[in-house]
Structure formats: C-alpha cells, structure tokens
Amino acid sequence: MSSQTDMPTLQRCSAPKFLLWLSFWVLLLLWGAYGAFLCLYKGLNQTGMNNYFVFGVWITVDLAIIALGAGAFFSGFLFYVLRFNFLKELIGAAVVVGFICYSGAIGMLTIDIGQPLRGYFSFWHANVHSMLTEVIFCITLYLFVLTIEFVPLITENRRIREMPFLRHLGENLHGIMVVFALVGTFLSFFHQGSLGGMFGTLFARPFSYRTGVAIWPWTFFLFILSAIAAGPALTTLVVWATQKITRRRLVNRPTLSRLAKLSAILLVIYLVLKAADTIYWANFTAPEMGFRFTDFYKSPYGMWLLFGEFYLFGLVPAIILLIPRARDNDFWLVIGCLFTCMGIVLNRFSFTIQTLAVPVMPFEKFVVYSPTWQEWSIVAAVISYGVILFSLAYRYLHLFPREAELNG
Amino acid sequence: MRVISQKRMNSAIMVAIFLAGFVVFHFIGRYFVPMLAYTRHEQPVDFSHVFHGNDVDMSCETCHFFYEDGSWSGIPTLDVCMNCHSEQLGESEAEKVFVTEYVQKNREVQWELYFRQPQCVSFSHSSHVKEAKLACETCHGPQGLSRHPTKYIVNRITKYSYVVYDSASSTIGSALVRSPEENVWGTMGMDECAKCHRARGVSTACFICHK
Amino acid sequence: MKVDRRIFLKTLAFAGGGSLGFLSSPAPWHIVRDLARWTQNWPWVPVPPHGQPAYEKAICMMCDGGCGIKVRKVGPRMVRIDGDKDHPLNRGLICPHGTAALQTVYGPSRIRQPLKRTGTREKPDWKPVSWEQAIGEVAAKIQEIRAAGESHRIVCITNNCESTVNQLLERFLQAVGSKNLVRMNSGRDVRNVALKLMQGVDGDMAYDIENAKLIASFGCSLLEGWGTWGRLYRSYARTFADNPVQIIQVEPNLSITASKATQWVPIKPGTEGALALGIAHVLIRERLHDEDFVEKHCFGFEDWEDSSGKGHSGFKSHVLAQYAPQAVERITTVPAKEIEKLAFKFAENMPAVAVGGKGDGQLFTNVYELMAIHSLNALMGNINKTGGVFVKPEVPLTPLPPVVMDEEAARGYAVDRLDGAGSAAHPFSKSLPGNLKADEIRMLFVHDSNPYYAMPEQNTAHELFEKAPFIVALSCCMNESAARADLILPLNTGLEKWDDQIVAPDSPHPIYNLSRPLVEPLYDNKDAGGVLIEIAKTLGGTIAESFPWASMGEVLEMRVQGIHETGRGMIASPDAMAMLDRGLGPEGSLSQQYPSFASLWKKLLEDNCWFDPEPHHGPLQKALLTPSKKFEFYSQRLKDAFGFEEDAACMPHYEEASLNKDGFDLVIMAEDTLTMADDGKDTPPFLMKQLSDNVLKGNELFVRINPITALYHDLEEGDRVIVESPRGKVEVRLHLFEGVREGVVLIPLGFGHSAYDEFLRDKGVNANEVLEAKTDTITGLPIWWATPGKITKV
C-alpha cells in the first residue's frame, strides 16, 4: 500500500443517506449517554447490580467485546509476523474493529467503577498482585498500540496524504508495524489470559475457581484460545455485514472462508481443552470444595447455559465452519460465525454472572440479577459507537485495499 | 536559491509558531492555572502568636493541649479564649473585633486551618509528640513566631489548604506564594508522612493514618 | 486555497506546540489529581467535627425499663450510648434500642416547636405557634370548661411509668378538677390485680431473679423486652455461669427466649395457667411444697368453713381433683410425664420463681392465669424470700404537698372517673383507657404515649381521636396520636430533659432514676413538668398555688430530699457496684456519706441513680394485706366484689380461651419482637436494618406459620395472603417456620405506623387491625394476645 501514491476514488453513498444511517445510531448513542450521565451523576444505584452481583452486564459485555476484539491482534500477528498474506485484504478492518472493542470496553469500565475520577489510582497505586491491575495496564497499553496501528489507516486518507509530514509518518509507521503487532500480541495474550485469571483465582467463587495447572496456564490459555477463535469470526461477520449494507464487494470471498476455517480450527482446539477443564473441575476441584456439579446450576442459571455454551454455540458452529461447502455458503458462514460469537458471549456471561450467582456461604441463597435500562442503554451505546466509528472509517478511510479492484 | 530560502523560511516560521505555542501554554499551565485554581482568604481575626507567646508569656499548652483521652485539642475554641478575653483587653483593632464579633455574640471563630487534614485522615498528635518526641516545628514550622496570620491559600476544587498537598511541589508553591510572609512552612502530604514513617520504620498500615 | 492551508498548518503547529507545552506543565496532572481529591472531599458528605471528649451518665428513656447509660459527647454533640456499668439494674447492658437512641433524639420525627393544627384530623396541616400562644390556648380552654362546670370531663392519657411527671399530671388534673389521669395499660396491670387479690397489696410484683436458681416463665418474652432488658440479659447470662440459673420457657412458639432457654416447653396457646396448676398438683401430691409456709401464711389451701359455717373446698382439693397431669396433658398437650418432671425440677431448684404475663409486657392475659402462676410461688413459700417474689418497695421520696383546690376543682374531683376504674364493676383496676367514651370528654391531653396506635381497644382509641373535642398532645415526636391532636406541645427527649423514674419494673430493690439534661434542648421544646407548671401559672388561682415551683428541676430536687432524710441506700457508682458484688451493704448510711443534701444532689446529678441494696421489705405481714392477713389461694376480695358462689371462681383456675369460632380455623397470635417497639414508640432506623427480609420486605410484612399449616392450606413460602379475624383483615406475606405451632399464625407487633418518619411509616401492617381485644370481667382490662383467624391466598 505504501507504494501506492494515488488512491483510487471510491464510490460512497450520498451524504443524506449516510447521515440518515448515522442518525439512528447517534440516537442510540445519546440514549446511552443519558444512561451514563445518570450513572455518573446519581451513582451506580441506577444499575441492577448489588452486593451479590457486583459485576453485571457491563463486565460481561466488556469481557465479550475484548475477546471479540482479539481479531485485531490475532490478525495482526498472523499478517505481520507469520506473513499470512491473504489477511492483507481485511487487516485494516480488523484493526478498526479491535480499536472499537477496546476503546468501548474502557469507556464502559469507566462508568462501571464507582469512582471514575479516581480511576487512575489503579496505575498510580497499582497492586502488582491483582489480576485486575494486569488487565487494566494491558488493556490501556494495547489501546495505545491499536491507536498507533490506526494511524496509518488515517494517513492513507486522500486529503491527509496531501500533507507531507503526515504522509511520511504514516508510511514510516507502516514499516515498523510488525513491532507493534508483536507488542500487541504480547499485551493481548497477557490480558486475555488475565481476564480469565481474574475469575480463576477467586478461590471464594467455586464456580470459576481453578487450582494448580488448571488456572495457569490452563484458564489463561482457554481465555486466549476462545478469544482468538471468536475474534476472526467477528471480523468475518463485520466484513460480511459491511458488504451487505454497502452492497459492494470488499474482499475476496475465499478470504472470508479461510478466516472462518481458522476460527473453526481454533474453536475445536478450545472446545477439547475446555471439555477437559470442565470434566476435571466437575469431578475433582468442585467436590474437593464440598460441591456437587449440579450445585452450580440452579434456576435460572440452569444446565442450559453449559449446554448452550458447549454444544449449541461451540460444537455446532465449529462443525459448520469446518465443512468447506458450508463455509463457502454465505448463510452457513454467517450462522457459524454468529454462533461462535454468541458462544463466547455466553462463556463470558457464565464466568461473570453465574459465578456470582452461586452462593458461597452455605446459608446464602442463589440470587438473580436483572439489569436496568440504564445498563442496557450503555451497552447499546457501545455498540452504536462501534457502528458509527466503523461507518466513518469505511466512508473516509481506505479500509479494504481491494475494494476498487473488486468493484472495478 | 530564493525558493529554498523561502522553504526554509516557512519551516522556521512553523517551528517558531510551534515553540511559541509550547511556551505560552507551558507558562499558562505552570503559573496561571495555579493562580486560578487556588484562592486566598484572610483569617477572621488578626491573631499574633508572638504577642501571646512572648509578650504575655503564655505557654503553648494554654491553648494547644491534649485532652484526657489523649486526643488533641487543636485550635482553641472560644471558651478557651474567653478565659482571658471575656472582656476587651487593650485597644487594638483586632481585639475589638474579636470581643465584639465573637466573644459578645458567643460565636465560634471560623479559623481557616492551614494544616487541616482531609476527613479520611486520623492524625494522632499523641504518637508524634509523645512517642516519637517530634517538635511541633518539625511539621508546623515556626508558626509560633508569626505576628500576623498567614494568608490561607485553598484549592478551589479540593477545598484543601495548599500546605496539605502542594507545598512540596515547588513549582506550584512558587506560583502561589507571592512573598515569604505568605508561606506556611511545612507540608502535610501523604507522601511526606509515608516517607518519614518508612525512614523510621514505623507502620504504614492504612488504619494508622486513615479512618 | 493555498493561504487556507497555510493558516491551517500554522494553527495546527500552534495547537500542537500548545498541547505539548500544557501537557509538560504540571497543570493537567494537578487538575486530574485535584478532581480525584474532590471526590474524596465531596461537600455533601458530612464531616463530623471534633471537640472536647466527655462521658456522662444518663438514664435510657426508650422504654420504662430504667437502664443506666453512658453517653459519649464530642463538644456539644452526643455521639454514642453505651450501658452504664455502675447502674444496679442493668450493670452495663443495654438493648439495641438504647444503643440507637441517638437516632431518635436527632431523628427526623422530632417536633421542633409548638404546632397548631389547621387541617382536619385525618389530613392535618400544622402551623407553628409560640409557646405563649400554645399555653395560652390550653389555659383558655381549661378555663372555659371549668366555667361550664365540666372540669371532670378533662382527661389525660399518659404512659404507664411511675414518675414524678405522672404525679404532677395527676396533681394538675386534681387542681383543675378531674380524677381522670388514665394510664396506658400494660401486662403489669394484670399482675398487679393478681397481687391485690392474693396478697391484698396495692403495688407491683418484684421478682428476685438475680438470686433465683430457676426461672419458670409462662410465656414471658424474657429476652425480647420483658421487664428491664439489661437485667433480664444478666440473668440469661447466668445460665452459662458455673452455678447456673435455669430458665424454663413455657410458650407455644419458638421465640428467642424459648430457643435460648434451658428448656422450652411447647404448649397449646392459652393453657399456661392449666400447666401451672398441673405443676401445683404434682407439688401438692408429692408434698414437695413448703408445708410450713402454706400452713402458717396461706388461706384457702385446705378445705375450710366460712363464718356462716358454709363449707368451701380448698385449693388443695381443687387442684388435686381437677389438674392431674393426665387431665392437664389433655388441655395443654404437654405430656403428663413432662409435667411431673417440671414439678420436681421446680421444687429441687429452690429458690425458684414462676413469672407470668405474655409477651414483653404489652400483651394482656386472663387474671386467673396469673393467679395460677403466682400460686406456685406461694406453694413453695417463695413470698418475700431471697430468690422469690417481693412486693416492690417504695422509694422514700418527699411526697408532693397537698393540692389546693377551689370550688370547681373540688366539685369536679368528687365526680367518678370516666373510665370506670375502681368502680364496683372493676374495683381492682387503676386505669381503663379502653372504657373512655369520646362524647363524655371535653378535653383530652395525651402525654408521652400513643394510644391511637397502641391501645388494644382500637375502636375506642380511634373514636376518641375522631370525636374528642379538643386534644392536646405532649409528645417529643410525631406519633399517630400527636398527628391527630389539635395542639402539640413538643417535649424534650430523655437526654435533654428533667425527669425521673420511680419504679423499675420487677426489681425487688427500690431504685430511683434521675434524668437531667445532658445537652441544651435541640429545639424550641420543653419538659413535660415545665409545661405543666407554666400552664398552672397561666391559669392562676389555686391551680398556680398547687404548682409553686419554678421548674421541673426544682420539683425533683425537692422530692429527692426525702431520700436524704431517710439516710438509706447508696448512689450508684463503681464503688457501690463493687460492694454489691462482694455482697456488702453500704459503708455507713447515706447521710454519713453525704452529710449535706447539696452534696447528695450533686452526686445524684452525676450518677443518676439512687438505690437501696437492702430492700427493707420488712416482715412478711407487710406483704400480706388480705382480709385474712394471709396469702389467699381463695381470694375473699374477689368473693366480696363479685359474690361468686362457686369456689373455683375465687381461686386460680383454668378458663379456656375461646379461640375457636365458626369459619376461623387458625389462631392469630401477636409476636413481640425485640427489634420493634410495640407500644407505639419510635423504632430507630438501625433496628429496622436488623429486620430479616423474611420479616419485612419492601413495605410488606410477613406472618409466620408452620410448614405443615401451610401444607394443609395449600400455601407456600412468600405467598401473599389475607389474614382475617372477626375484627378485620390485613394483607401480608407468608414465611414458613418450623418453630411456629401448627394452626398458629404469628403476626409481629410494632409495624404499620402511619406517622413518624419515612423510615418507619407505612412499613407493614399494624397487628392491632386483626387482634381482637376481649374484656376480662374481673379486671376490666383487655384480654389481648390471640384471636381466631383464617388465612386465604390472594
């Protein structure tokens, strides 16, 4: 790309049409902004969280979108380091999706903590023993990396390229992007793992607690694996959706299939390891702590959660995407990728909400959590923020290098 | 040649503009913002430590003492002052104000406390004075030698006296304190407490200083 | 175009340089830091100021238990209440109400100045008025009534505490011309009637539980507020001592007392009296009773002949014939074997006391039940004996001087009481607020009580507050009764006022608690005594003459002189407690320790309590003032008053409580809990915090039933149900608890307030709405602890 001096002018929809599209998402964003304002102004009593459910839908979504955002670092790693050249077609989109996921997660975390203005204390007074410290550090640093990875995309904008300094900056950054890709991989690896560790080390929470090798490296790698399996699935979904919405071909169809195949292979590995983990936990860890497996699955957090996570949104999409004919079919590709993504959301849900729902003290009861509209509004806002940013990026930046050629 | 020099000229102008921006905003950040962020108050009564300590020859403990339970009395309340000032003593303006405005109206003087700690801090005078045998001056400086109360400089956002946090930061301090008389000696930041505690091997557990 | 771009680039350069320049200055970091510090110092988070520390003793006024407390002060503020270890009654133990009392003192339901009602009684609006105007209006109203010759229609309802304030109220009414000081009833009144009938004494029963080896409690909620809480908890603690006391709890349901007692005897509701007589049967049959005492000091034990020669069967044959363990088992469901065992246990652990009176003293039982229980004490000869039952001795206070009465006062005072207490119909009762009729009243004072909420006779209470023409409330907080008054004269709370307590409930020692102001009154409020003095002064004439004092403090100082004159007892202090612990009496008499009255007064103001470690109960004869000068198993007074032909009617016997009614298959029982003040008083928010969420959830109250009862009625945990009695119905939720007897619905008291503050108002329902008050024909007091009921799912 750096060699190209002249970018082709790409065809985009009319401004009013684009504004109409944006306005819907902006409205959603404003709704979220109102919810956020209430939470910041009145405090977290606006949420459905309580002393049992100290983490709610926000943390679930945080964990999920960080996992789904793993597409960025993983694609970067594959492309820049392992030279998977077919990814060139959508590496830009993957970076933008990653940036959206990480910045969205940090934004949501800021509202989630009770004292956002003191948020920097976790850097200033960092406690090195805390998994959360590790997560916060890595997420923040990785967001910086993503920002830097974002810069060359911006500098490729036609107008911006007119300024020599910025053009040079962009081109030089491109040259050293492999370094950032490596740094990003390193950081991501850590915090994806730590996010698992955050719950895996909670020895008071028998549902997510793992001992010995099951926590390190097991849980760590389970989290990383599930993230890098789901990340490409989301990238595939986003690209497919962009193609559908813009009615333009943006990448080669086989590229999507290859990405999906990658996702499926990783998913299978993950599922095997996860099964081993679950079996060991159900048969050894939990009984050692005085629990039967079924103690953890009480209404409404019933066994269906495990079933859904493992079979419906695990094995099923893995099998679909492993079949070449299925993943070459748009319908099955989308179903496969969507189920993969839902699987990870369900997994992160279990790790947060269900973990907290299981009573710790014998004389406590199972509790149920339901989020308030304020919580949903902020989730919606993060999603609409992502849509808006991606739309802008698509419209004004050159996200898909082969777009001109494919629509030529 | 001319073209090149024009280009250089342009670059130089750009750099100059960049530097100008840097200097102006750095200056604003360093000197102007502290002036905006802090505000100065006069104490309600013109109190002289020197007069009470030297000229009347009172001991410090007359006004600043430990209660029976080992807690610190701090700034004296009106009834301590009233032991002597139940009626006007002398002709000074400050005395007149004090007696008419406070003693006669039985109204507590709202002293601004330079060393007032945040409410989450529980400072034990007893441990520092009685156990560690620190002199008052170690933390408070030569307060007892003041003839007039020093201006009280307070952060508009935090509502803390600048002594509590900012006197250790020389840049902010120098922007705030215009003359030596305005300076309240000493500093009361947590970092200073912790430094001394570590140096002396004293506990730094949260509850030792925080309530 | 080119120029535009230049300008753009220059602006960009300046902005870039500026940002870097600003970022490299300390300012942005300081702003970030200051914002964080701002969150640590939010102006709306209160900063409690420091000040001079002080501890002062006082008397807890949350109930009439009379516990001593120690108040921690910081400058002018009171910040903490602990028990006073030097108070002879509670010795440092106080209940959560006492601990949280400051929430009431500084609470939102306090009234801050005199208020005059402008709206209707149901929807009142209040207008602040000055004290002059308020007192002037009261005086004018009294003058008007006196001028009309209706002074005997002035009524005052007050609390059930023995205090100088109540004596002043009585005095005030007398000076005005009315006999109608009506005290709120309590379970103690029934005990007093039993004492009057069996021992002939006008006074209170006092149990020496400190020295008893066994306490047989027939339904008393000993650990939930019965008597003086601190004192009872000391006794409970003794069940763990090396030389332990045993507590036998006879009660249908597993209350806290039952679960913590040495033994719980589950029993059919309302049959406690039968069990007592069953135990008496075994005692007599096995000759375990104190035959000597019974022979010498008891009347009506053996069969006897009256002066006309008519034969009567005695208590012995009555009990032996009717209350054999098997028969009692049928009544009470307590196994006959268990009854035998209980009797032996009772006899073997002398001294033992049998105490009666359901709930924490706010529930009312049939007088025969209490007579049956008390007869156990007499059988074992435990009258006027260490570890037994005494008659509460009097505190030697200087009596108030005689009242000066003018013509109207004399006329009004000669008229009978409006509540019929002491009349031929109810000769043994002192006060019967349930008999008041609104249309006979011209003016109603309500002092420090909440009849509208707490009176068992709710219909009467509501009618009084609807129809009484003029109601004046003397109250410190906005309770249901004050909220329906025409004029509120706000009072200081316990820690701001001059007051006293003359009788501590159930203690065999004379104890005098003096309460003095610890802090300046918070609001424009006064002491009840001070208000009365001011009204009297405004009224002038003989009424003012009857109140020659300047303030309540002066009255109390005058009264305490009586204590000084007797020279007995001691002031509660660490030394006094140490001596008491070592079993020593006072070192020298009181007058030797405090030669001048001033020195005694000063000490009493500091320590708040005078008591006599040697109660000076005198000879047994002083406690037996019946016509026979003996303990009467057969009450001759009862016979004289009502002319009962049947012997059993004058003796303790079991009367079946009519808890069955067609269509009502369950028994609704009132549950006294420690957490809720059930006598209409304020419950501090911190006690509401202690309530389990299966007692109160949101604003919904839970009643408790046995899971088996639930099974029969097809009900489940948490169901919303209607609990209905012949009196009314309430909507509540269900909690299943195995400790509740089958067929019983336990409804907690103290909820459903319509007044007070947002922390107490509208929480749950008032159990009074379903509990039916029946009238005891002997005492005229209500019988109020259970009622037939049914339960239906909503």
Place this chain on the structure above:
Amino acid sequence: MSTESPQQSVRYGMVIDLDKCTGCGNCAVACHMENNVPFRTDESDKSRNMAWLRIYKVKNGAEYPHARVAYIPRPCMQCDRHTPCVSVCPASATNYDKSTGLVDQINTRCIGCRYCMAACPYMVRCFNWWDPAWPADAEKYLNPDVAPRMRGVVEKCTFCSHRYIQAKNRARQEGRNYLEKGDYIPACVEACPVEAMHFGDLNDPEYEVAHLIKSPRAFRLLERLHTEPKVYYLSSHEWVRRWADNDAVNTQSAYSQQRQGVES
C-alpha cells in the same frame, strides 16, 4: 499481601459464642452507630443495604417442637492468609497489616471496581450504591473518629481500628507505650450483653481468646478455603457447625439438603 505463616507478634481476633448469642442485634447496632454506617428508607433490601456486621439466622430444619435456631453474627473475618480482598485490589486500597493482623482499607483510595467483593467469600464487603445521607439532624451523632464514606466505594468492618489508635493515644496519655488487656475492644464486642463476643490477641495467652480458639467447640466459617479467618465461633451443636461449612466431607451431603433452612 498476607504472609504465608503468620509470624507477627500480635494477631487481633474475635471469638463469638453462638450458644450464648440471642441475635439481639446490639452488636450490629453498636457497630453501625460507631462507624457512621448510613441507613436508608428501605432497609429490607439486604442485597444493597449497608451492614458491616450482619446477623444470619440458621435453623436446624427439624420439625416442631424440635426446631431450633442459631444466630451467626458475621463481622469481617480478617483473614490471615491469602486474604482474598487484599490481593485483588488493583489500587492497593486495602491492606493486611502484619503488626496487628488487621485487614484495613483507605476508602478514599477505593476506585469502586468491586473486585474485592467478588473475592470475599463471606459477603463482608458492602458497596456504597448511594451517597450516604443522614436525615434532619442525624448527622449530629456521627462519630468524628470514623470518616463517613462517599458513594461509589466499598467498605467493610475494620475491627474498629480507630479504637486501636484511640487506645494507643490513651495509653500514651497515661505514660505507657503499650496496650493493656481490654484497652482496645471493637464496639460490637463491647456492646454484646451476654459476653458472647470476645476480642484480643490470639497469640497472647493472657487473652481469653487465645484459649477459646483451642476449644473443641471452636470453628470458623468456610475453613476449607484456608483463608484462616481470625473470627472464630463456638458452638456445641453439630448442625450449627455444619452450617459453617466446616467439614467438607460431611457438608457435601448436608449442603444441598440444608439449603432451605436459612432465615436471612
């Protein structure tokens, strides 16, 4: 972070005799008065209300008249080992003090992430969902020795650590530089009317607690987690001990059956 094996000389701990406890609530009320704990109109929402010391009521599940109840007052357990809340706090706002064994905190450093609450097995920690507000003049009774917290931070029982500071101050005033037995007692222990609560140095045989913890009646909550709580309980009833989840083997079967037997 906690030490692996507690070597410090002083380890303040508590022993609560459940045989004596009547659940009267005085400890909790005294605690809340002492520590300026806020209250709200609806205190029945136990999942969001603020209670440093909560009293749980457990039943033996037997039928009438064999039903019995026991009350378990639950302050902070002041875990001695692997203190769960301390290791997870990202801002070092909570801390284990080796010199006293107290788990303390700086509320003004807390960022409100609530990770410690997820970590605490004993549900000890409470989050300030609302700004604390005292009605009318109720602010006047607030204790100046404990700073009221603000919304958005987590708080918990401190074993009244401010009383430790006060005790030291008092001792110094009396010319001592050490604490005598009984100088430092938390508010709840002081308030207990039946002396069911004992407090002192678990390492010092002069204190009763040092002996009581060796009693065969002694047990701790969730011992299987090996957090080594410094709050011990005493009970002579097997079923009460089982409620504490003391014995993993016996609990396994009892666990599910007894789930229903909880009152609060």
